[in-house]
Amino acid sequence: MASLTAVGADEIGSKGTGDEFYAWCARGELRLRRCNACREWCHVPRVTCPDCASTDWTWEPVKGTGRLYTWTVVHRAMHPAFMGDVPYAVVVVELDEGPRIVSGMVDCPIEALEMEMPVEVVFERSDRWGDRVLPRFRRTAGGPSGKAKGAR
Amino acid sequence: MADPGRKRACIVGIGETKYGRDKGAAHTNLGLQLEASIKAISDAGLTRRDIDGVMPFQGLANAEEIVANLGCDKVRFAATVAMGGASPVGSLALAADVLAAGRANAILIPAGWAAFSGPRTRELVLDPARLPGGVIANDYYFPHGYTAPMQWYAVMAQRHMYEFGTKREHLGAVAVAMRKHAQLNPNAVMRGRPMTMADYLASPMLADPYKMLDCCIETDGAAAFVVTTEERARDLGKPIVRVEAAAAAQPHPADEITNRKNIFETGLGRAAPEAFGRAGVRHADLDFAMIYDCFTFELIHQIEELGLCKRGEGGPFVEGGRIELGGELPINTHGGLLSEAHVVGMNHVVEAVRQLRGDCGARQVANAELGVVTGWGDFGDGSVAILARG
Ligand SMILES: [Zn+2]
Numbered sequence: 001m002a003s004l005t006a007v008g009a010d011e012i013g014s015k016g017t018g019d020e021f022y023a024w025c026a027r028g029e030l031r032l033r034r035c036n037a038c039r040e041w042c043h044v045p046r047v048t049c050p051d052c053a054s055t056d057w058t059w060e061p062v063k064g065t066g067r068l069y070t071w072t073v074v075h076r077a078m079h080p081a082f083m084g085d086v087p088y089a090v091v092v093v094e095l096d097e098g099p100r101i102v103s104g105m106v107d108c109p110i111e112a113l114e115m116e117m118p119v120e121v122v123f124e125r126s127d128r129w130g131d132r133v134l135p136r137f138r139r140t141a142g143g144p145s146g147k148a149k150g151a152r
Numbered sequence: 153m154a155d156p157g158r159k160r161a162c163i164v165g166i167g168e169t170k171y172g173r174d175k176g177a178a179h180t181n182l183g184l185q186l187e188a189s190i191k192a193i194s195d196a197g198l199t200r201r202d203i204d205g206v207m208p209f210q211g212l213a214n215a216e217e218i219v220a221n222l223g224c225d226k227v228r229f230a231a232t233v234a235m236g237g238a239s240p241v242g243s244l245a246l247a248a249d250v251l252a253a254g255r256a257n258a259i260l261i262p263a264g265w266a267a268f269s270g271p272r273t274r275e276l277v278l279d280p281a282r283l284p285g286g287v288i289a290n291d292y293y294f295p296h297g298y299t300a301p302m303q304w305y306a307v308m309a310q311r312h313m314y315e316f317g318t319k320r321e322h323l324g325a326v327a328v329a330m331r332k333h334a335q336l337n338p339n340a341v342m343r344g345r346p347m348t349m350a351d352y353l354a355s356p357m358l359a360d361p362y363k364m365l366d367c368c369i370e371t372d373g374a375a376a377f378v379v380t381t382e383e384r385a386r387d388l389g390k391p392i393v394r395v396e397a398a399a400a401a402q403p404h405p406a407d408e409i410t411n412r413k414n415i416f417e418t419g420l421g422r423a424a425p426e427a428f429g430r431a432g433v434r435h436a437d438l439d440f441a442m443i444y445d446c447f448t449f450e451l452i453h454q455i456e457e458l459g460l461c462k463r464g465e466g467g468p469f470v471e472g473g474r475i476e477l478g479g480e481l482p483i484n485t486h487g488g489l490l491s492e493a494h495v496v497g498m499n500h501v502v503e504a505v506r507q508l509r510g511d512c513g514a515r516q517v518a519n520a521e522l523g524v525v526t527g528w529g530d531f532g533d534g535s536v537a538i539l540a541r542g
Pocket of ligand 1: 035036038039040049051052053054
């Protein structure tokens with residue numbers, strides 16, 4: 001859908017570490033900050049390591065696999081930039097390395113979302129909030145399937 | 153009591169504007185807060201010159217303009233607690249300490265906004281720079297369309313439903329109870345608009361699991377309260393409403409909602425045991441609770457964080473009218489943010505005071521002597537106050 005309300009990249013520019021994170025994504029790599037002193041992963045990226053106060057970081061590649069920890073399906077966009085996208089899922093993926101990451105799904109109808117479903121990263125360009133290559137997720141081929149036990 | 157030597161604070165004055173949703177209203181945040189403040193000071197039996205402390209809500213009016221307009225010329229303490237919707241009760245907690253330390257004698261806590269006729273709440277969150285952890289939201293939430301409180305908290309509700317079997321009807325029971333209470337409150341915006349579970353189930357989905365009727369309402373209005381020392385309060389001759397204990401805390405990390413080791417741990421989970429411990433009261437002693445109900449699940453979540461039940465049991469806790477007037481523990485007898493008005497939780501404090509004074513009329517909890525009030529804000533900051541009739 002044409003994004004009449006997409007927000008220009010020049011308006012968005014990161015004041016934090018976003019530009020570095022998305023530069024790796026643009027190269028097709030999902031990398032998270034890892035502390036060189038205590039080796040803890042840290043997402044979202046921070047200035048100092050919350051575990052040991054070190055400022056010595058590496059952007060280290062992760063496998064890009066994990067499971068669907070939780071999600072919401074947005075039926076009414078609260079921000080005009082996403083009004084053309086509804087319904088869309090915002091997902092929280094727990095990566096195999098431990099950190100959780102906010103993302104969205106590709107090639108996955110919203111009815112197919114299942115808690116703890118195995119997923120893997122793919123990269124997708126989006127101009128909804130700046131013009132960026134985003135890490136998104138898809139169902140892992142051949143992954144196990146089971147009904148979520150929570151009543152809905 | 154757990155610490156009998158401690159000087160306790162009392163809430164001696166309350167004030168509220170009319171709560172409403174009139175598109176043509178010419179309200180300003182400041183004007184509404186001044187109206188509520190004047191009512192609260194007068195209700196306390198004090199004058200503007202007695203107010204020597206003020207604690208305004210972040211971003212809705214500043215201390216200088218409030219006291220300048222009110223003509224308070226004796227102010228020696230001004231501070232703002234920045235915990236979003238947890239701020240009013242967080243301010244009360246700090247005010248109690250400031251009074252005990254002798255840094256002020258009478259502190260005014262006002263908040264309110266023209267959130268219907270002026271910029272809507274939903275518009276205020278369009279710019280991530282205004283949000284807690286704004287750089288994080290800009291870089292890692294907004295690109296995926298994760299842009300609003302309803303969506304941030306929906307993922308917690310969804311996980312809770314999965315892990316603990318919390319049901320859609322549990323969320324509905326909260327919405328229905330709040331609406332039922334609002335029918336007994338002349339100042340509730342949703343008075344005259346009763347709602348059934350069927351109405352709730354039929355309401356449109358906004359951010360699964362949140363339907364429209366899971367969400368608080370956008371309204372114009374302000375409230376204020378005045379806090380002073382118990383000694384001073386006794387001189388004023390009003391019914392005494394004493395702050396037995398109050399506390400506030402932040403979750404970790406406070407600025408990012410998805411990477412908490414346990415996603416259900418919020419600030420209230422640490423503030424509540426502190427407050428109940430210092431007050432020396434048990435949950436079973438409570439006559440009512442006023443819980444910050446920005447969305448239905450947040451009320452269920454805070455029931456657990458308060459320690460009223462175990463983690464995962466908040467859904468069944470709200471079943472069968474238990475939280476309604478006449479039930480085991482009436483919650484939000486005014487109708488809450490869901491059905492009275494969204495006054496950033498100020499109205500929860502005001503209603504608690506009214507219950508303890510016995511001034512609630514048709515919605516009065518019989519012999520109300522002890523109640524708890526919570527605040528919830530930003531990405532899970534929490535605050536709690538235990539109030540008692542003196
Ligand atoms: Zn470290």
